[in-house]
Amino acid sequence: MTIPRYKWQPTTLEIAAAAGIDPSDVIRFDHNTTPWPTNWAVELAAAATADLNEYPGASYLGIRKAAAARHGLEPDQIVPGAGADELILLAARAFLQPAQVAAAVTPTYPLYRIACAQVGAELRQVPAVAPAFEVPLDAIVSAARDADLVWLCVPNNPTGANMTPEAVDAVIASTDGIVVVDAAYAEFTGTDWAEQVVQHTNLVVLRTLSKAFALAGARVGYAMAHSSLIDRIDALRPPGSIASISVALAEAALRRPELAARAVETLAAARDILAADLRSLGFRVLASEVNFLLCEVGAQAGVIAAQLRARGLVVRTFPEESGLEEYLRFTVRSREQNDRLITTLRELLP
Numbered sequence: 001m002t003i004p005r006y007k008w009q010p011t012t013l014e015i016a017a018a019a020g021i022d023p024s025d026v027i028r029f030d031h032n033t034t035p036w037p038t039n040w041a042v043e044l045a046a047a048a049t050a051d052l053n054e055y056p057g058a059s060y061l062g063i064r065k066a067a068a069a070r071h072g073l074e075p076d077q078i079v080p081g082a083g084a085d086e087l088i089l090l091a092a093r094a095f096l097q098p099a100q101v102a103a104a105v106t107p108t109y110p111l112y113r114i115a116c117a118q119v120g121a122e123l124r125q126v127p128a129v130a131p132a133f134e135v136p137l138d139a140i141v142s143a144a145r146d147a148d149l150v151w152l153c154v155p156n157n158p159t160g161a162n163m164t165p166e167a168v169d170a171v172i173a174s175t176d177g178i179v180v181v182d183a184a185y186a187e188f189t190g191t192d193w194a195e196q197v198v199q200h201t202n203l204v205v206l207r208t209l210s211k212a213f214a215l216a217g218a219r220v221g222y223a224m225a226h227s228s229l230i231d232r233i234d235a236l237r238p239p240g241s242i243a244s245i246s247v248a249l250a251e252a253a254l255r256r257p258e259l260a261a262r263a264v265e266t267l268a269a270a271r272d273i274l275a276a277d278l279r280s281l282g283f284r285v286l287a288s289e290v291n292f293l294l295c296e297v298g299a300q301a302g303v304i305a306a307q308l309r310a311r312g313l314v315v316r317t318f319p320e321e322s323g324l325e326e327y328l329r330f331t332v333r334s335r336e337q338n339d340r341l342i343t344t345l346r347e348l349l350p
């Protein structure tokens with residue numbers, strides 16, 4: 001079996017070269033990252049360069065303690081990873097055997113399918129139905145019953161569909177398998193998930209510093225779960241996949257909740273304006289509590305994305321057979337950057 005690969009759009013340098021523009025004029029509306037530079041991190045990162053001759057402490061106890069304090073958990077209920085992505089791959093290895101079955105509501109984050117393929121497990125897809133792409137709770141509860149692992153992306157990338165903790169509880173209660181809640185965008189909805197981690201011994205929650213904390217380049221995330229599940233992930237973890245500079249930044253960020261709060265507040269306001277502007281262009285914009293908007297654009301979606309890219313504006317397109325061929329996903333960025341997107345779209349659209 002060919003294992004699918006995670007597909008990135010071209011890099012900023014490649015896009016700038018193809019468009020004949022300066023890389024600083026390229027704006028990434030495709031990565032669901034935050035728009036402002038991480039100036040607060042410069043001095044901390046510089047200080048951390050003084051002892052790069054040594055390895056980072058292999059247990060990453062500092063991140064575990066900082067994350068545990070953030071959520072009112074114990075350090076043994078936390079395991080850090082090089083982004084939520086590394087933890088997704090580790091969770092598949094820890095909790096799925098070849099030929100076992102995982103389930104997920106689709107369309108969703110593509111790495112779950114890749115993680116399953118890497119361990120030889122089957123992924124049963126439970127389709128969310130257009131136009132709203134809400135989570136079909138009865139269908140996922142029923143699929144969860146005989147699944148060894150259930151991936152729940154809450155809120156879901158790319159549709160933005162959210163699930164209440166009660167709905168997630170219903171899935172957890174219906175299965176003896178492991179439920180992985182990928183809560184990469186949790187700061188935007190305010191659900192912390194620590195309470196559920198304490199209640200359930202078959203729940204793993206993934207968090208990241210890449211989104212609301214604006215540290216995507218540092219590559220730090222962590223899993224929260226019962227200590228026995230954390231131990232199974234920890235056993236497979238590479239010894240030092242988080243660089244010491246990233247450790248310093250992550251520990252500091254986790255102690256500064258105002259960083260995430262600012263992102264949530266600023267981006268919520270910018271999102272609502274961007275959504276209204278996209279609607280005024282005739283796009284159907286799905287409801288969103290997060291830092292991205294999924295829009296039904298029509299058969300011209302691919303053409304519009306290519307035209308935007310030629311002007312340095314990179315948006316997320318979706319492959320054939322994804323069910324989202326006529327959709328584009330836009331990351332909410334600064335008001336100024338969003339305005340550049342809307343102005344360019346107005347010029348391009350008939």
Ligand SMILES: Cc1ncc(COP(=O)(O)O)c(C=O)c1O
Pocket residue numbers: 031032082083084085086109153157182184207208209210216219220221
């Ligand atoms: C649902 C979801 N999970 C995980 C990730 C990756 O997170 P990280 O940067 O922590 O690897 C993303 C990034 O877009 C995402 O949307």
